[in-house]
Structure formats: C-alpha cells, structure tokens
Amino acid sequence: MDLKQLFNDDDAVSPVIGVILMVAITVILAAVIASFVLGLGDQTQSATPQASFSFDYESGTSLSVTHDGGDTINANELYIRGQLDTSTTNVDLQWSDFGSAGTEVTAGQGITIDGSASNPSAAVAPDGTYDIRVVYESAEGDSSATLGQDSGPEA
Secondary structure (H helix, E strand, C coil), X not given: CCHHHHHHCCCCHHHHHHHHHHHHHHHHHHHHHHHXXXXXXXXXCCCCCCEEEEEEEECCCEEEEEEEEECCEEHHHEEEEEECXXXXXXXXXXXXXXXXXXXXXXXXXXXXXXXXXXXXXXXXXXXCCCEEEEEEECCCCCCEEEEEEEECCCC
16 A cells, blocks of 8 residues: 555545534534524513603692503613603603612602702693603613603693
C-alpha cells in the first residue's frame, strides 16, 4: 500500500461532510420551529400587566381612580397623565405620590385626586373638564401602555 496515496485519497470526505451539514441544519430548523410552536419565543419580552380601572367624578370636588381587577402592579410604575382642567397644563403624577397608595396596587385600591395637602397641584376643575389616562411604564422604561382612560362630563 502506498502511503502517499492514502494522504491524497479524499473520495469519502465530501459525502460525509455533506451529511453532517444536512443533519445539523435539520436539527437547528426543528429547534427554531419548536420554540415558536410551544410559545418559548414570546417569553423574552416583558409582559405588560392586564388591569382595569374605574373613574368616579364628584361634581366639582374630586376624581377617584380605582383598580377594579387584574394584575398587581408596582405603584412606582403607574402614572396619572393628562389634563385636569381646561388649561393646557398636563399632569404627570406617579401613583405612589398619593400617600395612602402603598407600594403595590391591587384590586380594590384607589387614589383620589382632589388638590389635597398630599398633592395640591392635582385638582379637578370645578366645571368637571378633565381628560386623564392611567399609564403603566416599566421601571426600565422600555415599555409603556395605557391601562385606563376617562374624560370628564364636560370634556
């Protein structure tokens, strides 16, 4: 047997490499498809909480915002944004700015916007004109969503 011929003989190399590459591509493709079919591909995104809020306006005095149901939300990630009167001044209040709000907002908890000592800059217009939103904004600041919205009777 000629030793030089052994080193130069590469007849079986191409078919073996071809089969290995085809198997590798098939395995990778199957893994990608399986991750989407099983829903594993959606878990990389941060989830926006699902919650509902109700609004109760008392003529000329206050506006109550209550978490009616859904996910528990960190109070530092909830904001009241919009207008509380006919001026062009927008409010941007953090839920945790209201003293009795606590650190987590669960169903049944609420705040009252009335221009009280805890938040004197937040007062509803006497004529009932307001347009506000309850906005969730993640602590990282990479996502936000409006969870509730209401307009005053005169808005």
